[in-house]
Amino acid sequence: GAVVSQHPSWVICKSGTSVKIECRSLDFQATTMFWYRQFPKQSLMLMATSNEGSKATYEQGVEKDKFLINHASLTLSTLTVTSAHPEDSSFYICSARSLASLRGSNEQFFGPGTRLTVL
């Protein structure tokens, strides 16, 4: 099956610093990547949708200047949390959908997630 990796798996940083999370599709080309955030005991919350080569589409309430998304290639998307604060501590998960998915199961393939803790 399709594999999506995320790096780093976990990160601890000081308040005010910026953190970059990478999401890579390892064996397929991801035309669309999604970034989710999940707080403890809550469901996934979609933050933004990014298509390769274009600007990301952010969900209502998500600050695009704080959560910078770059989908520079068909296999890589990055999420940068700028000037992180303790309330940004969460589990960040990316998923990817390939062109083939649109003709098939429409499945999103999830990365393993990145746990961010801001002190």
Added chain:
Amino acid sequence: GQNIDQPTEMTATEGAIVQINCTYQTSGFNGLFWYQQHAGEAPTFLSYNVLDGLEEKGRFSSFLSRSKGYSYLLLKELQMKDSASYLCAAMDSNYQLIWGAGTKLIIKP
């Protein structure tokens, strides 16, 4: 608006059968997904239904009724490792997943 409803928590006994229900309302419909998520991990794909009926895959089966906006996930021969949250997600006309809050399944010996 778009909405997914599923029970918050369910408890079942090892070896038994459990059915997790999900109702959905979306703008357009491109299929219904079930994912399993263990604590601290990302979701893993279980099933996808886009046509009415039952899809069986080993111990897990998923059912869809488009006219009723209803799906269920059926888990048979429950094992302790099945203790997890089960997420129901419907794909709308824009191919965007609308997520339920998840059902925490507790398996008791």
